Amino acid sequence: MFNGALKREAIATLKSIQGEYESEAIAIGQASEQLFELRQTSSQKIFTQVEGYINSLANSPKSFDKTFDEYRTSYSTFNEVICAIEADAELVNAQLGGGATAGVLAGAGVATLAPTAAMAVATTFGTAGTGTAISALYGAAATNAALAWIGGGTLAAGGGGMAAGNAFLALAGPAGWAIAGTTMLTAGLYARGKNKKIAEQATSEAKRIQSLISEIVAAKAKTFSLIDLTKRHIDGVKTLLRNLRKHAPINYLDFSTDQKDILAALINHVYSLSILLNKRIEL
Structure with missing residues (x-):
C-alpha cells in the first residue's frame, strides 16, 4: 500500500511523543500536589505554632502583629480558593459525565478529577486561556481553566481543552495523579x-504535542523551585522555633541580642511564607 510505511512511522512517533507528554503530565501533577500539601502545612500548622509561641511571650513586640495580619490575609485568600473548588468539584465531575466530553473520557477510560487534584492545579498555576489568573477564578471555573491548560489550551485556542486535560491527568494512585489512557485525536482518520x-x-x-512538552517541562522546573523555596522557609521556622523554645526566656525583655535576632529571623520566615502561599507559576 502506497505510503504505508510513512503512515506507520508517523503514528509510532506520535504515540511515543504522547507517552512522553503523559509522563511529564504525571510529574507536574505530582509536583503541584506536593506544593499544595506544603502550603497546607505552613498555613495550618507552622503559622499556628509560631503565633502560639509569640503569644506566650511576655512583652513581645507589637511590630510582629503586622506580619501575622499579612499571613492571615494570605491564608484567607488561599483558603477561599480551596473551599470554592472543594464545593464545586463534584458538580464539575457530574457535568463531565454527559455530552461530548463524556464520550472523550469514556474512550480514554479515565476517571474524573478529584477535589484535591483540582485544588493543587488551581493553586499552583497562573493564567487560564482567557488571560485571567487561575488563582483569581473559583470553583468550576478554576478547575476548568487549570484542566484546559494541562490539556494544551482551550479548544478555542486550538488546544485539547478540558477533556484532554482530564485525559492526561486522570485521578489514581496515592499521589493523586496518573494516566488511565489517552485518546488519539485523529483516531477516526487512522481508520x-x-x-x-x-x-x-x-x-x-506530534509537533504540537512536542511544543507542549517544552512548556510543561519549564512549568515543572518552576514548580520544583517553588517547592524547594517553601521547604527552606518551613525548615527555617522549625529550626529557629525549636531553638527559642529551648533556650530563650519567657519575657522578651530578657532576650539577648542573639535571641532577638533569631526571633526576627523567625518572623522573616513567616513573612516569606505568607508571600509564597499564593505565589503562582505563570504560564
Missing part, C-alpha cells in the same frame, strides 16, 4: 483516511 494524509496529520499533531 479510514489515506496513508499520506494520516502521516501528515500525525506529524503535525
Whole structure:
C-alpha cells in the first residue's frame, strides 16, 4: 500500500511523543500536589505554632502583629480558593459525565478529577486561556481553566481543552495523579483516511504535542523551585522555633541580642511564607 510505511512511522512517533507528554503530565501533577500539601502545612500548622509561641511571650513586640495580619490575609485568600473548588468539584465531575466530553473520557477510560487534584492545579498555576489568573477564578471555573491548560489550551485556542486535560491527568494512585489512557485525536482518520494524509496529520499533531512538552517541562522546573523555596522557609521556622523554645526566656525583655535576632529571623520566615502561599507559576 502506497505510503504505508510513512503512515506507520508517523503514528509510532506520535504515540511515543504522547507517552512522553503523559509522563511529564504525571510529574507536574505530582509536583503541584506536593506544593499544595506544603502550603497546607505552613498555613495550618507552622503559622499556628509560631503565633502560639509569640503569644506566650511576655512583652513581645507589637511590630510582629503586622506580619501575622499579612499571613492571615494570605491564608484567607488561599483558603477561599480551596473551599470554592472543594464545593464545586463534584458538580464539575457530574457535568463531565454527559455530552461530548463524556464520550472523550469514556474512550480514554479515565476517571474524573478529584477535589484535591483540582485544588493543587488551581493553586499552583497562573493564567487560564482567557488571560485571567487561575488563582483569581473559583470553583468550576478554576478547575476548568487549570484542566484546559494541562490539556494544551482551550479548544478555542486550538488546544485539547478540558477533556484532554482530564485525559492526561486522570485521578489514581496515592499521589493523586496518573494516566488511565489517552485518546488519539485523529483516531477516526487512522481508520479510514489515506496513508499520506494520516502521516501528515500525525506529524503535525506530534509537533504540537512536542511544543507542549517544552512548556510543561519549564512549568515543572518552576514548580520544583517553588517547592524547594517553601521547604527552606518551613525548615527555617522549625529550626529557629525549636531553638527559642529551648533556650530563650519567657519575657522578651530578657532576650539577648542573639535571641532577638533569631526571633526576627523567625518572623522573616513567616513573612516569606505568607508571600509564597499564593505565589503562582505563570504560564
